[in-house]
Amino acid sequence: MSGTGRQPEIRSIVATRFGQMHARLRGMGSDRGDTVATPRPLVLLHMSPRSSQMYVALQESLRRPSVALDRLGYGFSDPPVRPLDMTEYASAALEALDRLGLCGHFDVLGMHTGALEAIEMAHLAPQRITRVGLIALPCFDAEEKARGLAGFARITVDPAEDGSHLLAAWRGRFQYREPPWDLADVQRRLVDYLLAERPGAAYEAVFRYDGPGRLRALRVPVTAFAPRDDLYEVTLRSRSLLPEGAVYVDLPDFGLDFLRTHTAQFAALLDARMPAG
Secondary structure (H helix, E strand, O other): OOOHHHOOOEEEEEEEOOEEEEEEEEOOOOOOOOOOOOOOOEEEEOOOOOOHHHHHHHHHHOOOOEEEEOOOOOOOOOOOOOOOOHHHHHHHHHHHHHHOOOOOOEEEEEEOHHHHHHHHHHHHOOOOEEEEEEEOOOOOOHHHHHHHHHOHHHOOOOOOOOOHHHHHHHHHOOOOOOOOOOHHHHHHHHHHHHHOOOOOHHHHHHHOOOHHHHHHOOOOOEEEEEEOOOOHHHHHHHHHHOOOOOEEEEEOOOOOOHHHHOHHHHHHHHHHHOOOO
């Protein structure tokens, strides 16, 4: 199989009922009407408050076609006119894929917020999704949900005349990380943060979602990846919620930014654990 990473990235904006969505495509053909059916494409869903930019290096390394979406309200996608729940985010993603011409079978891989979105997409379209990959299992209990709704879900960027909000946002990009710092990556994550009209919007959907119940009820094959990130303890606790037959892959050497630091290793792991053929 030849590597799709040598093919150029194609960018596209498509309409959904909740607003326009931005996508990064590799190996999917020269336009939306010329998609690649084999091997099966991989749809990539980002964490919050990131964008599809976090998957650029992985897409270059994959040996299969891929589509990375900017969730509504993040990256270059429109902010929705009202708060959306996880089912609506997932429905919008499926609409975007339809508009991109990806109408056949595909796999989906999501990280953090994207993991819950992937779970819901598999409930909405089990006939289209062949495999689900989850990076972390953000299945929170009632107390964690209440704290999240009072905290993360209320995150905003309120401009200050002296620019102090920019320094606060910059410092926040170092959270949950240890030196040595990759300042170019910090800056990319800062841009993602500032592009979001309301960075905490998707967290409201996360902390109102029945993650445990929806994960347990999945009937699509699941592979769960457990890096040593800020959700590792929640992931470890949530392992018992995986549906029968699910595969759990412990990643003790992978941290929060493994898509940057261990790109080739993870691409190879996806080939082995979520084969496209």
